[in-house]
Amino acid sequence: SSRRFPDPVHLRIADVPEFGQLSGAARQRADELAGMAATLRDAVLKNGALIDRDAVWELKKEALELLRTVPLSTSRQAAYEAFRAVQGRDLEDHATWYALAEEHGPDWRKWPDGLRDPRSARTERMRRALADRVDFHRRAAWLTDEQLGAAQRTAREAGMSVGLVHDLAVGVHPTGADTWARQDAFAAGMSVGAPPDAFNSRGQDWGLPPWRPDTLARTGYAPFRALLRGLLRHAGALRIDHVMGLFRLWWIPEGRPPTEGAYVRYDAEAMLSVLALEAARAGTTVIGEDLGTVENGVREALEGRGVLGTSVLWFERDWTAEGQPPLPPQDWRADCLATVTTHDLPSTAGRLTGEHTELRHRIGLLDGSLEEARAAEAAEVATWLEWLVGLGLLPEGAATGDAVADEETAVAALHRFLLRSPARMVGVWLPDAVGDRRPQNLPGTSVEYPNWRLPVAAPDGRPVTLEEIMESPRLRALMREFEAVPDGSGAVPDGEVGGEVSR
Template structure:
């Protein structure tokens, strides 16, 4: 076998796909240099012939060297068999096993050795190894442990029994069509805010929206970002996906704040009120100022909390705090510790810290923890408050009658310089970045600057980190959007420092991850929405539908055979919307403000690409008007023959939303930006500081929005259309 052939074999065994088809149907081969660099990132170095030979031997024999696999994920009521790798020259009379169920119950069994089916044989380390298949009886849902008795070191394997499908709320299993409002939480303005939307605003939004018939509030990811770099505001490049962004805390709603204000009396102005409300005075979030003021106030409140605990006037809150710390355990401690080290060492980039502190398990880190225990406690306290407040907003949504409530969003991965990567370095492939190949909206491709999880390490650790990620983000959520859900099957990896054109797809254990997603969705009663835009693998969407994962349907992309998809043609298991945070608002789409921004910032490979996009936009607008006309939704007096003279008026915007409200999709999400006619999109992919991404605030406050008769009528019209569709 030649070196090229061995490289191809190693790549295939490691999960690096040999090629991919782009959205235009062009085939792209994986270059040898890309394969070698990604193999190294996966833990299989192949930069020279010796490394290639060694890695190929390792990957071919790694499973044969194990008596049991590290984990199995099986489906409920499906026949399951456990593969055992036993030396052929050491026959046994019988194989005895135990399954310890997660509730502690023990199931036992014995199989005669000669009755086990031999699946394969391989010569490893000088002896023949037989792979035998041991059948298991039916087991209940859950996380169990399989053990072999009578073997040295008691071999064990994690055994996950998962449902075939994800959870659906009863309203959806009965055929109802629901709708909800989608908002970027930081963008919300109110008469009481302090420069950024917060969890109290979220509760208010949920309550008011519910009164108008909404069943969900869709949110941007609320992941923790970097206090030391407040202007790095993208929620899709987080410090940690396991914890919350503390800028969303309403400090005036924290018990210590209310208690101290009551003690001081009404004549004493709390320090935080020195920061003026900016709901109507600025267009963008001033993250630096907001971070400075909120951090200072939170420090004061933490000190008050510690004082109350010392004198015994905490009303049981010390026990509640300790329960939270116990529940989140090591992950919370590492996150808080990372925040303190960021302050002490002057950078959040842990690769620039003194060497003894780059490993969270080092003795020097333990000593650091003891020396900074109070500061570590502060960051744990802040996360406790985040959990309490988002839990309160979630409860307000449910109390107001929402069928779903909060609809969260989990980013595809994390910033390589952040807490999650520092605390779990072997989990992430640090020499690669996630991205996407070129498509019509991003002609140059994308490199997102986030680090991928290593699928080999995920499996070796029984998917513990994936499970923790789902639980952290399903907490307090009735629905969860999985950003770039194709990552369950494969992700586009770009070697660090390379352009997206040098990327390739890397496979993930799809069946296992989908099973765990289904199990956690049922355990948390959480609806799953899978964002699958761009290049989607063949057969992926049907597989998602079989698993009750709602597809993500954006109006702009729902065209085929030179026509806009009609409402009755949408699948039921779908979440549909006019636009998203990465695309033009409805008004911006109509006015081509996104195309103007792309041209101005040089995001088109050639001027011809820009001109083609403009012509395609005009054609898409015409298709949409034709579709509205077919549904008898065009506003009166609108002349479709004069497309260039048609403006996106509130009446036309209402018609577009009524069109999607008629869709067969079980969930319709309405961007609050489109209700109030915002022109600029939230985020322009392919830019950083060139465009004010993740900063724009809504031009109208919550009170103004929900007291505007025109907006209220638009929302009521959406509710009526949804109700009529449900009854169809």
């Protein structure tokens, strides 16, 4: 619904200060809600259910209603009012959309006349009539912002040089809060996506409306500036999804296939200048996801502004050499975040075992036969394993034919490979740390695959809790690989688990 404000579904209710002051019937109901939340967790952990965020939000929403019965202390009220003052009209519009959506549904394009315009007299009357609900959603945004701030302070106090890395998604829902509040800034009837490429021969339609470049220019890039300031409030770094969108986006007319889209250009110099200015003010590192179809000059322009790129191991090859072998680690670029995989790609265990190929076949995403896909994937994995053996990062015999003899050892070796590169940052995909076989997100699917509803799981598919992950011998063994970072910045003392390596 919004890129401007974080989703309060992530709130930890028990950490809200007013929670400890509940008493009587309110406390009893809060305990009942906590029990219902435990039942939802058990359904996932013990019965293999998918994560049900709608059910989670219903419980948290009722709990937040209980918390509003506790008066804010003087200092807490002052903090709330200060947040309102800083966020201004953006926050009022955000909370108003949620209040109106509770009355009329989440698609503002189907609301009664007058309410589709956030500046109309009817909307203002409804804003006053629904003042209590507007305040509920305004306060939820404040509490979420508070907890993000606390998380970042805790990270820094624990010695993390970066801490939280926030994500700027490539777009928002076409009928959500952001598009209602700034209709002039979004291109109605258009969706962004990707043209056909090696990853998806049909192209991709992400169902997200693009910025209008003319409105951005006319307003001095005010919507973009406000968006960045909101995201950078509590960020040590910001990852920009599909950073090429600062230069051009693949626009697809509503109802047409991605193959009938076209590139629309933006003023990249202006967009990058705004980004660099806001990041400098916040003291925040910026990482651009520059994967896929990247036109000439984009990476150079990003590097010139201090924006790190994203280098994924499977894509880093010497494209000029015969057979396109893996790119030696010393030849990788320094200004990047280096990872083995990403949330949009198979987990490393899934790739090494070939399970992701079977998954794509079941869903109907393979262009050729299953046998051809299996052979191609096995050949790519074998190439990498042989490369690791040659570098002394993997013992002889780790790869036997089409199978990986020790998948955990191979995952560790791939990360050792990254640590030999000059990359400024190295990332670990959490499912890789516990051997999860499944992708979290499968691009090009919606109902075909439960994207973002899968809990992180062990190799046998058993969901694992955060506490189990932190105690995982496999995770701890992988983290010990980072002790060998040449300058020592990634050292992880025995028995401790860190969340980042940066040089």
